[in-house]
Amino acid sequence: MSEEKKSKKEILLSKLIERKEEAKVIRKIVGIIVLALLIIVGGTAIGGYLYVKSALQPVDEDNNKAVKVEIPIGSGVTSIGNILEENGIVKNAHVFKYYVKFNNESGFQAGNYDLTPAMTLDEIITSLKTGKVMMKAEFKITVPEGLQLDQIAEKIAEKTPYKTDEIIKKLDDEKFIKGLIEKFPDLLVKEDIMADGVKHPLEGYLYPSTYPFYEEEPSLNTIIEKMVSQTQDVLTQYETSRVEQDFSIHELMTFSSLVEEEATEKADRGKISSVFYNRLEKEMPLQTDPTVLYALGEHKSRTVYDDLEVDSPYNTYQNRGLPPGPIANAGISSIEAVLNPDNTEYLYFLASKEGTVYYSETLDEHNEKKAKYITSEQ
Known part of the structure; x- marks a missing residue:
């Protein structure tokens, strides 16, 4: 080369x-x-996402202090968002506007509102659409099914400054009861709840539910009236069935309380209800232990033979028919069981320690099951 x-x-x-x-x-x-651009774009996207996410959250979850906000007539979503942002109710007016449009919300009402920085966007929107204020509750009182009036008083005392004895005294106060009768005439009938032999007029009429309260210290009147009102609201949906079966409200609440107190977690309330119906039809005493314990004013798991001798109109071993009034508060499942009992021939039932309920049509069959499932467990 x-x-x-x-x-x-x-x-x-x-x-x-x-x-x-x-x-x-x-x-x-x-x-x-390219990497730099991706970082910039990604960072912007992440930043934007975090910003929007933050703007969707309440301004201050711990601030329940009400702020008076006026929404003028004819206000659009943009102006409403600006008003809310100016008053510290939402973090960003633009995010509020797009959130409303994305969820296709409309129908906001003009007016004066007491809104708080702790409210979510959904709560604010609901308030503006319904004209109602959806504030965060200061506290809640949960009343489970099957509680007696003195136990409910303890639940109220746990969440409020009122003492249990003070609450029970209010619940039994004749003047207070008469005021409630005037407010709830379709629910509370004087001749029933204040009849001779009734232990507590409002026993069974404080519905089991969770009650939110938006004041730090609502009055006892307010707390009790809210529970009575809930009972009325629930019973309204069963009005037709109750009337058709010729039940007074007091009879329905009394019968339902027996089912509630006898029911266990595994129990079929419809069968328990049928047992009571069958015994009533044969004019047999109901012989349900919870009524004896109620007469004694005690809370214990089982009765003894001496307990059955208590002299009280609530003692269903000594008295036929229903007791003078409810012995506890009953939930919907027990009310429905009374209005729609199972079709059985059972006259007896008993529950084992495990909660299993055994039903019998004859006394001999019942005694056999008692020896097998109850005596053998002791």
């Missing part, structure tokens, strides 16, 4: 290497630029 050809080849190779290096540098530069 001549020197001239060799030189040209070396020059060409040198240029190829140089171009290769340049390409590597360019790829690096392009890669850095």
